[in-house]
Structures are given as C-alpha cells and as structure tokens.
Amino acid sequence: MIITDTHTHLYSEAFNEDRNEVILKAIDLGIQRFFIPAIDSTYTQSMYDLEKSFPDNIFLMMGLHPTHVKENFLEELQHVEEQLDERKFYAIGEIGIDLYWDKSFLKQQQEAFLYQIKLAKKYKLPIVIHCREAFDEIFEILEQEKGDDLFGIFHCFTGTILQANKAISYNMKLGIGGVATFKNGKIDQFLNQVDLKHIVLETDAPYLAPVPYRGKRNESAYITEVLNKLESIYNVDSSVIAEITTENSKEVFGI
Numbered sequence: 001m002i003i004t005d006t007h008t009h010l011y012s013e014a015f016n017e018d019r020n021e022v023i024l025k026a027i028d029l030g031i032q033r034f035f036i037p038a039i040d041s042t043y044t045q046s047m048y049d050l051e052k053s054f055p056d057n058i059f060l061m062m063g064l065h066p067t068h069v070k071e072n073f074l075e076e077l078q079h080v081e082e083q084l085d086e087r088k089f090y091a092i093g094e095i096g097i098d099l100y101w102d103k104s105f106l107k108q109q110q111e112a113f114l115y116q117i118k119l120a121k122k123y124k125l126p127i128v129i130h131c132r133e134a135f136d137e138i139f140e141i142l143e144q145e146k147g148d149d150l151f152g153i154f155h156c157f158t159g160t161i162l163q164a165n166k167a168i169s170y171n172m173k174l175g176i177g178g179v180a181t182f183k184n185g186k187i188d189q190f191l192n193q194v195d196l197k198h199i200v201l202e203t204d205a206p207y208l209a210p211v212p213y214r215g216k217r218n219e220s221a222y223i224t225e226v227l228n229k230l231e232s233i234y235n236v237d238s239s240v241i242a243e244i245t246t247e248n249s250k251e252v253f254g255i
Helices: 019-028 041-053 073-086 106-123 135-145 161-169 220-234 238-253
Strands: 003-005 031-036 058-060 092-098 127-132 152-154 172-176 199-201
Touching: 003 199, 003 220, 003 238, 019 031, 019 220, 031 041, 031 220, 031 238, 041 058, 041 073, 073 106, 092 106, 092 135, 092 152, 106 127, 106 135, 127 135, 161 172, 172 238, 199 220, 199 238, 220 238
Parallel strands: 003 031, 031 058, 092 127, 127 152, 152 172, 172 199
Antiparallel strands: none
C-alpha cells in the first residue's frame, strides 16, 4: 500500500530536531510520496536540501504563499520564475488568497495568485491553492482562468458541498487532511457525496494535526488517521482509499 501526502512542509523549522526520523517513520507506514509546497524564497534552499536527502520520496513545488505576499512580492515572484527556469518542479504552490490574518494586501494577493496561475499554464503544471476566508475571491479568479490548462488541488478544503462541487468544476482535486477528523470540521458531514476520484490526501504538517493529535505538531505519519476517518466516511477499506488517492495524485502531478 502506497500512501501519498500531497502537502507537507517537511523543511519547516518544526522538524529541525528530528526531520529524518519523522520522514523514515512515515515511509515505514507506507507513506512513500511527499509533495512539498513552497512558502517564499527564504525556504528554497531548505527545500533543495530536503530533496537531496530523500530524492526518491520528495517532490517539490515552487510558489509564493499568500500570507507571505508583502511589499516585496514582485521580487518574490521573480524568484519563483527564476527557479522554474532552472529546474523541474511538480506544481506551482502553494498559492492563493488568505484573508484570515491580514486583508491589507488583498490586491497584491490577487495579483500574485493570477500571475502564478499564468506561470503554471506556461510550464504546464498544476496549481495548489491555499484558501482561507477567501472562497469568493479565489473562485472569481478561477472563473476567469478556467480551461483545460487549469488544474490542480484545492489544498486543505474546508468549504461546503456547493463549494466542493465548484472547485471540482475547475479541475481541482480536494486536499483532505486533519480537518476531516475535527468535531467542528463539518466536511465529514457531506464528503461521502464527493466521489473518491476527486480526493487526495494531505497533512499540511506541521500544521492541522488530526485527532487524536490535534493541537500538537503534525507529521506525515499522521495521515493514517485521515485515512481511517475516510474509511468510516466512505465505508471503503483504507487500502483502497490509499490506492485511489495515490492514483489521483499521479494524475495531478504527473508522477
């Protein structure tokens, strides 16, 4: 059984003390594919170091995270484009709009999101979307850019069934992680109405640890808790869910 974590920040400082052990523990559990989203230029070298340590398991994305869109965002976007010119990546991500922490850079976030979607189309890559309190703003841009060349993952999906179907209509898979295990997460109430062909698994480690680890540092190994939750939601064996969601990830990332 091969499990794919489509979204994990394994280069994060949260893993500085035990990074290799965390990754090896996950691999022992069958989690063999880790897709690594970018945040900004300050993490690029850490991502490359991680890939060098586990070249058969680590697959990198490139992008500018919406919460890191600040006054220097044009320089950061230039860095993204320079890296894309130099080497292979498997997605543009994570990109999007986040209005939870700070609304003052909304215009710049919209500009950065749109620009990076166009980069994804240029390089024929999927996008991995970060959306927090910004569904309308995200969908407005996706509607503008929709087409066969727009596809990817709606990371950490936390919306309604209507928003789920809308995201899927833009060729997006839904990234399902720890939120599915939360009592107030709500997506577990309708997820069985979404065909498994539209689902991929993720952790967003070190964030959003699933129950029973909620509030603690998340790890890729904890994706097994998400799998167990989906087994009960879909009434399908976890090994089948692992197989389907890994195939879905291959469809998105091309590997």
